[in-house]
Amino acid sequence: MPHFPPDSVPDAAPQTTPARPASETLYDLLVIGAGPTGLSCAIEAQRAGLRVVLVDKGCVCNSLFHYPSHMTFFTTSELLEIGDIPFPSPNAKPTRNEALEYYRHVAAHYKLDVRQYQRVERVAGSNGNFSVHIVDRFGRQGILLARKLAISTGYYDLPNYMNIPGEELSKVHHYYDDPHPYFGTDVLIIGGKNSAAIAALELWRHGARVTLVHRGAEIHRHVKYWIKPDIENRIKNGEIAAYFDSSVTEIAPDSVTLEISDSRLVLPNDFVFAMTGYRPDFSFLESMGIRFEGADCLPICNPETLESNVPGIYLAGVIVAGSRTNEIFIENGRFHGRQIAQALMLSLAAHK
Numbered sequence: 001m002p003h004f005p006p007d008s009v010p011d012a013a014p015q016t017t018p019a020r021p022a023s024e025t026l027y028d029l030l031v032i033g034a035g036p037t038g039l040s041c042a043i044e045a046q047r048a049g050l051r052v053v054l055v056d057k058g059c060v061c062n063s064l065f066h067y068p069s070h071m072t073f074f075t076t077s078e079l080l081e082i083g084d085i086p087f088p089s090p091n092a093k094p095t096r097n098e099a100l101e102y103y104r105h106v107a108a109h110y111k112l113d114v115r116q117y118q119r120v121e122r123v124a125g126s127n128g129n130f131s132v133h134i135v136d137r138f139g140r141q142g143i144l145l146a147r148k149l150a151i152s153t154g155y156y157d158l159p160n161y162m163n164i165p166g167e168e169l170s171k172v173h174h175y176y177d178d179p180h181p182y183f184g185t186d187v188l189i190i191g192g193k194n195s196a197a198i199a200a201l202e203l204w205r206h207g208a209r210v211t212l213v214h215r216g217a218e219i220h221r222h223v224k225y226w227i228k229p230d231i232e233n234r235i236k237n238g239e240i241a242a243y244f245d246s247s248v249t250e251i252a253p254d255s256v257t258l259e260i261s262d263s264r265l266v267l268p269n270d271f272v273f274a275m276t277g278y279r280p281d282f283s284f285l286e287s288m289g290i291r292f293e294g295a296d297c298l299p300i301c302n303p304e305t306l307e308s309n310v311p312g313i314y315l316a317g318v319i320v321a322g323s324r325t326n327e328i329f330i331e332n333g334r335f336h337g338r339q340i341a342q343a344l345m346l347s348l349a350a351h352k
């Protein structure tokens, strides 16, 4: 992710000796990931009387914080609510900043124990007695102990790379943020779904010369009904150049090469936004013993309780749908917390 604070967690392999002693507290539930789903898991478990701690490698709602600065949600505010706290908004659809303020307010209201800037590196132990190995942004290590785990790590940290020459150049971005730096420049957008359409429109409206390349035959049919005609009309008017049934084969410092049918086209280019989607960190889940099924990498999990194939580890939010990241949103993932809390109550009562 491009915007970690400068002193964020390094990628270095964890040391074998924890710099800090293990906490003595045995939590009933440790939630990994303090996005909307993780917060809702913690709230529901806490309401059920459980002792809960949340851990996030970034800030509260770290993924939302890294969404485009001026974004507006597709969803009306009441469908983003968690913990029965109303989300009032003067807008038909709330902005990113309103959502961040709302979720901060909810976390404070429920006095959630959120450990920010603590990345979970590894989980050891088993049902009833898990050790969660964390590392903070200074590389210091620690351990938290919990009887049960809920994992709600989302999908926004790992872009789907195209694996083409030049993708590693600093002018290539997999996250779109703000249009201002791209005024008067040649920008290529790769993709044909919502994120690509929104970035193309916003960049064009702020003075960038925008070209869109999509391997499909047209703008994707799932693009929101208020965005689709806008992007299609800009393309029809020639305000945004677009190449469909096309792909990018190479990115160079001053140009991009496109493959259109059987021909090649080289365009001058300053910046590239590859809006090619994101995927959950399957290897993180796998490291805990979670198994997957089918081409969509659906994690094995009981649909009633959301307990995975590893007893005591529950899955929540978008990761439940594997690589089908367009199936679970905040809108529906926010109810996973209640499901997990109910299952936890039964399980913990049975083992008292």
Ligand SMILES: Cc1cc2nc3c(=O)[nH]c(=O)nc-3n(C[C@H](O)[C@H](O)[C@H](O)COP(=O)(O)OP(=O)(O)OC[C@H]3O[C@@H](n4cnc5c(N)ncnc54)[C@H](O)[C@@H]3O)c2cc1C
Pocket (backbone or CB within 6 Å): 032, 033, 034, 035, 036, 037, 038, 055, 056, 057, 058, 059, 060, 061, 062, 063, 064, 067, 068, 071, 072, 073, 074, 075, 118, 119, 120, 121, 152, 153, 154, 155, 156, 157, 195, 284, 316, 317, 318, 319, 328, 329, 330, 331, 332, 333
């Ligand atoms: C641009 C955009 C617009 C969207 N608009 C909408 C909308 O209008 N309505 C809607 O319902 N949905 C929308 N979505 C989808 C929605 O935001 C996601 O489905 C939702 O955020 C998923 O929530 P989550 O809690 O499961 O995961 P996330 O919100 O991604 O939270 C996961 C958290 O886990 C943390 N984490 C990850 N790995 C670790 C680790 N190893 N250790 C510690 N912490 C970790 C991350 O830092 C993050 O804070 C949108 C998505 C995008 C990209």
